[in-house]
Amino acid sequence: MTAQPAHDHLVTDRSLLSTKAYGTGRHLAARQSLYRWQTPSHDLPGIVVDELTGVRGAVADVGCGNGQFVARLREDCPNLFVLPMDVSHGILGAIPGAVVTDVQQLPIADGVLSAVLALHMLYHVEDQSQAVRELGRVLAPGGIAIVSTNSQADKRELEQLWRRAAGDVLGIQEGPARVQLSARFTLEDAPAILGTVFGEIRTIPLSGVIEVTDADPVVAHLASYEAWADRMGVPFRETIERARERVNETIRAEGAFRVTCLGGILVCRGTRR
Numbered sequence: 001m002t003a004q005p006a007h008d009h010l011v012t013d014r015s016l017l018s019t020k021a022y023g024t025g026r027h028l029a030a031r032q033s034l035y036r037w038q039t040p041s042h043d044l045p046g047i048v049v050d051e052l053t054g055v056r057g058a059v060a061d062v063g064c065g066n067g068q069f070v071a072r073l074r075e076d077c078p079n080l081f082v083l084p085m086d087v088s089h090g091i092l093g094a095i096p097g098a099v100v101t102d103v104q105q106l107p108i109a110d111g112v113l114s115a116v117l118a119l120h121m122l123y124h125v126e127d128q129s130q131a132v133r134e135l136g137r138v139l140a141p142g143g144i145a146i147v148s149t150n151s152q153a154d155k156r157e158l159e160q161l162w163r164r165a166a167g168d169v170l171g172i173q174e175g176p177a178r179v180q181l182s183a184r185f186t187l188e189d190a191p192a193i194l195g196t197v198f199g200e201i202r203t204i205p206l207s208g209v210i211e212v213t214d215a216d217p218v219v220a221h222l223a224s225y226e227a228w229a230d231r232m233g234v235p236f237r238e239t240i241e242r243a244r245e246r247v248n249e250t251i252r253a254e255g256a257f258r259v260t261c262l263g264g265i266l267v268c269r270g271t272r273r
């Protein structure tokens with residue numbers, strides 16, 4: 001199941017990203033919090049810290065969102081100067097030293113960074129090739145880019161839940177797919193796109209199962225797509241409430257509602273110049 005092409009421009013619409021989607025960290029936090037119920041749990045900031053062991057100098061976290069990676073790097077890597085960057089002013093809140101900028105045109109000189117992060121953000125970027133060129137351009141020789149995204153198989157159960165709940169609301173078997181953010185830059189597509197700039201790409205796959213016995217975290221995750229509510233082709237709130245009922249039915253019948261997750265971190269080196 002992939003995103004409908006009609007949704008594509010919505011996922012990259014900068015005015016929507018910097019207001020309804022990421023004008024604050026509320027929706028991102030709702031999506032991040034679902035992983036509290038995942039087994040095994042993956043410490044993503046910890047993995048990034050490990051990959052940066054021994055690296056000194058400056059690292060930019062581009063599309064840093066609410067800054068969970070920035071905070072961890074500042075805590076665990078005192079040898080690094082961390083530069084938080086995001087296109088959405090509001091989500092940067094009080095992150096010290098943050099800069100509002102677009103990854104497609106970084107205000108950074110050539111070859112000055114030891115590392116650059118682009119975590120769960122390239123699917124929002126209109127010209128991904130240009131963004132990847134920028135990641136390569138700002139890296140010093142031997143520099144490292146760390147990118148993350150989700151597989152096309154990630155959280156299939158949520159997509160199915162949405163379509164069935166939407167179908168219930170519309171009185172048909174399955175309603176339209178919801179906007180799918182990572183479909184524009186999946187774990188499967190990423191190596192080819194990154195490979196135009198980086199000669200060496202190592203993928204760290206991160207799989208797990210989310211299991212909830214209360215519908216609230218799943219409902220909060222679905223509701224975090226509110227920015228795209230009027231483009232889903234179905235009444236948004238009504239579909240969410242119908243999804244809640246379906247999750248509760250599954251919990252009553254099976255003891256839990258399960259969601260299989262597959263994401264990954266791509267560690268890129270060897271910038272082609």
Ligand SMILES: C[S@@+](CC[C@H](N)C(=O)[O-])C[C@H]1O[C@@H](n2cnc3c(N)ncnc32)[C@H](O)[C@@H]1O
Binds near residue numbers: 064065069091101126
């Ligand atoms: C899903 S959040 C990921 C946040 C953070 N990297 C993380 O993994 O927790 C995507 C972030 O990318 C930002 N973003 C989207 N398009 C961007 C662009 N063209 N340049 C810089 N940041 C962008 C959004 O504002 C949002 O904060």
